[in-house]
Amino acid sequence: MDVVSPELNSLLPDEIMDTEAIAMEEELPAEHLAAPPQSEPEPPQVPMETELPEIVSLCPATTSMQMTSTDAQCSTSSGTQLLLAPSSLISGTTTSAKTTSPAVTQNLPKISSVTVPANHQLIINKVSGASAADGKSPGTAVLKPEGQKLLVAGLSKTGQPIMLALPHTWNKPATTQGTGDAKAQPTQIKMLTTVGKPVIAVSSASQLMGSSSTLQAQQLKTLQITKKPPVSTAGPMITKLIITKALNNKGLSSPASVAPVVTGRVVTQSTPVTPPRTITIGETSTVPQNASGNSKVAISPLKSPSKTVKSVQTVGGVGTSQFKTIIPFSTPPNVQQIQVPGSRFHYVRLVTATTGSSTAQSSGSTNTNPSIQPAKPVMMNAAVRMSVPIVSAQSIKQVVPKPLTSAAQVVTTSQTPQRLIMPATHLPQIQPNLTNLPPGTVLTPAHGSGNMGYAVLPAPYVTQIPQSAFVTLTSSSTFSTATPIQTQARLSLNGLSTSEATSRPRKPCNCTRSQCLKLYCDCFANGEFCNNCNCVNCFNNLDHESERLKAIKSCLDRNPVAFKPKIGKGKEGESDRRHSKGCNCKKSGCLKNYCECYEAKIMCSSICKCMGCKNFEESPERKTLMHLADAAEVRVQQQTAAKTKLSSQISDLLTRTTPAITSGGGKLPYTFVTKEVAEATCDCLLEQAEQAELTDQPQAVAERLILEEFGRCLRRIISFAGKVKTDCPINC
DNA sequence: GAGTTTGAAACT
């Protein structure tokens, strides 16, 4: 029986706790709850898993990131494939491996793949090593102390639980492993388990931080939860879940600065009926040591029956997840766009496909296959994990630069979209705040910008670049909420919807003193370059990329969420949008556009510090304004529709009547004034009249407006007539 | 279009 110590319980995210609670209720005797707490960094001793028949070790540490694709894949008979990336950097303590089974030995055979047949038996194929020495039966593997980072729970054919255990040294503050300077070994594990059909998504990210990095090693702990599912014909159904959780020693409150770490949301299901699910495990771990990069992990949302899956969430260091979309471009070949769900930010990174010297150094890990040089790897952010959610595999295949597909970076399953681990490179200066970069950010090598390394470009500039694939980064906040549909929608729109990109011209700014590098500047605040603005001494452009980057960093230093939308969802369960900070109005009554709440067409909330606020639900002033605004909007729409109708009818008329109506070599303008045109014209005139009336215009003014509108209509008709004469000299 | 008002951002 497994035990989860109270201390570990306290460290688990709520999702896990929920599951755990279930397990406790059903499985765990009270005495197990009294497991002796362990102090950090040593993880608590998890009681021996006496029922553990199989312990599987995946991805020996020595495999390193350059493991071959064979090494990196685990597959199921149903087509599910697991990409198991090696972890050469992870060190730490995992009690499960150490204490739960004698199978954990110091000499683990090299395992090349894990096969999970439909009956969920987990078979470990050993490709090397002295399997006989471990005394384990075929399909059983022992753990290798270093580098193992994956814990998987499942059931063997006999119904016995299968475990993939972490090495006991896993995630100990990285100071002892071969890499030497590894400081953080973020690992992410997703586990989705149903009785009899374990579904597991695991990803891990090991990172080699540069010497300047201060990221703290992530503490990982392992939990084993045993849950007995309802009795089935398959025999005792016991699913053991090993939950690994990272204890972020530092910076939990700072999502952007925290290396991604583990979490897992364990899902249990009472009925063993789910169809085969896909499992994707990916990792990139090779970051040149000199590059101070972090590894990246690709995680894709599990594709599973929606009704049965509570959720599988990967949580960043702060307990939140966030999707980002990285869009690699075919030309230039290494452009990636990142999008954060829920925001209009579009992070785009130009990545140099460094397969050369910079990546040759593999962080001190035992890189045994120098011939394989994945496009490397870009370290986005410790808190960023990438995946390719919903884009079809085909599309990805078409666009992903070849280097990306090498060296165990792409995981494909028969039922789920491909997961892609994108190359990453470090972002030395702004990396900690990558997730908060301004919208439309393009990171591109910054010439002469010293160690800044990248320029930040607005997305609109990048949209011109042919792009082909999408990769979603999981960062730190809304993993579970970034639904595939949402993601797909974004992706289909290239991170920036076409209509949005083309029909949302930003109002030109008029900055004079801020150089457009302050948040005063709307362009800058929205992560866009100034374009056709009226600003003076503007630095918000490519010519001043280094300054711009510094300014961004400065803003982020002051406010880590400076570039995040101010208007977001309210508390959980609240559907209304609300200002993240609240306004501070004093004189406007929050009924002027000075008020950010009013401007965003939302009501002030309790977090606002405004005085004399009239921007609340029952406010008569607000209702009046809203009514007028709505009326105005309707008028505008009607007017626009009328004009469109007029134009289209004129065009249609020309098309239909041009050959027939001629007069001395050309049509007379009045011949275009058909019934339809007359009606459309009247619509325009009526709209004008209504508008004048609603704005309390004097009659004279109203008449003038109507006449002017009439004049415009006539001019339009005449214009079309003239055009027909010019364009159709033969027919007319 | 110039001048004023306003409140967020920036600064102290």
Next chain:
DNA sequence: CAGTTTCAAACTC
């Protein structure tokens, strides 16, 4: 954190 200054947009005339 509070008070002040700076800034650019919103607004008024």
